[in-house]
Amino acid sequence: MTDFQLRFGAEVADALRSRRPVVALESTIVSHGLPRPDNLRVAREIEQAVRDAGAVPATIGMVAGELVVGLDDTQLTRLATADGVTKLSVRDLAVAAAIRADGATTVAATSAVATAAGIGVFATGGLGGVHRDAAQTFDESADLVTLARTPIAVVCAGVKSILDVGATLERLETLGVGVVGYRTHRFPGFFVTDGGFDLDWAADSPEQVADIIAARAEHGVHHGGLIVANPLPADEQLDPALHDRTLADGLATLARDGITGKAVTPFLLAHFHSATAGASLAVNVRIILRNADLAARIAVAAARQTG
Numbered sequence: 674m675t676d677f678q679l680r681f682g683a684e685v686a687d688a689l690r691s692r693r694p695v696v697a698l699e700s701t702i703v704s705h706g707l708p709r710p711d712n713l714r715v716a717r718e719i720e721q722a723v724r725d726a727g728a729v730p731a732t733i734g735m736v737a738g739e740l741v742v743g744l745d746d747t748q749l750t751r752l753a754t755a756d757g758v759t760k761l762s763v764r765d766l767a768v769a770a771a772i773r774a775d776g777a778t779t780v781a782a783t784s785a786v787a788t789a790a791g792i793g794v795f796a797t798g799g800l801g802g803v804h805r806d807a808a809q810t811f812d813e814s815a816d817l818v819t820l821a822r823t824p825i826a827v828v829c830a831g832v833k834s835i836l837d838v839g840a841t842l843e844r845l846e847t848l849g850v851g852v853v854g855y856r857t858h859r860f861p862g863f864f865v866t867d868g869g870f871d872l873d874w875a876a877d878s879p880e881q882v883a884d885i886i887a888a889r890a891e892h893g894v895h896h897g898g899l900i901v902a903n904p905l906p907a908d909e910q911l912d913p914a915l916h917d918r919t920l921a922d923g924l925a926t927l928a929r930d931g932i933t934g935k936a937v938t939p940f941l942l943a944h945f946h947s948a949t950a951g952a953s954l955a956v957n958v959r960i961i962l963r964n965a966d967l968a969a970r971i972a973v974a975a976a977r978q979t980g
């Protein structure tokens with residue numbers, strides 16, 4: 674996937690040319706994953722977290738049909754506040770480009786575009802995965818199959834417990850996507866520190882993650898992604914009882930209202946934010962800022978090794 678037509682923000686173009694560390698950021702989180710009006714403020718804070726750790730942020734999205742790597746503040750504001758910003762996975766990119774749409778890129782689309790742009794590290798909140806009723810609905814995020822063929826390191830807090838966490842890990846194994854816990858051998862469950870499953874591998878420093886990225890290239894692992902699973906400290910997680918209640922309500926509403934397809938994930942995220950009166954938002958923001966910081970430190974370590 675190297676043939677997207679891309680428009681680079683000036684700072685990102687400059688950083689890539691001079692091999693300075695760059696971190697890709699997604700825009701679906703901004704347009705569809707976080708409630709307004711907080712989403713724009715948080716989008717800016719994520720970029721600042723990357724800068725504070727010594728890397729250049731490249732938020733990726735589509736503006737009037739153009740794929741932009743490194744949205745400027747006007748473009749970021751547009752994707753955060755305009756009506757009709759479409760959620761774009763990989764298969765949607767060409768259609769949206771042809772009709773000159775505004776669009777927010779998911780983990781799948783952001784990974785594909787970042788890789789085409791020559792960016793090797795990406796920070797997000799949570800990954801898409803296998804939905805709980807997937808045995809009937811076949812609802813599995815395109816994030817998984819895209820990461821199977823896209824060589825990028827994605828720092829995330831695992832997957833939300835709105836998904837079938839065990840099935841998601843099984844699919845990642847089948848698809849050959851690496852999963853490494855950051856200072857943990859347990860796969861995180863986004864709002865909750867422990868998603869309930871063991872991991873084979875853990876890394877304990879940004880330098881070690883950079884070593885893993887380098888070793889993959891040296892050993893011919895050029896296709897699949899690497900998930901760096903960064904859990905929230907236990908004392909910062911969402912209250913597990915509140916979490917379980919909110920999840921049960923959300924899943925019941927989903928079934929009752931017959932919500933399907935790409936509307937499922939944004940619906941559940943919005944449900945958490947309204948049903949917990951802001952508690953899940955605060956946790957969500959902490960997660961993303963921590964992931965942005967770690968991704969930047971990994972990008973800095975990787976740039977040091979190759980530079």
Ligand code: PSU
Binds near residue numbers: 699701706799935937
């Ligand atoms: N999970 C989260 N927050 C998010 C998303 C997932 O905790 O904002 C977004 C990401 O952009 C992810 C997308 O790539 O939802 C997955 O959507 P779907 O399940 O429709 O593939």
Ligand code: MN
Binds near residue numbers: 815935
């Ligand atoms: Mn889906």
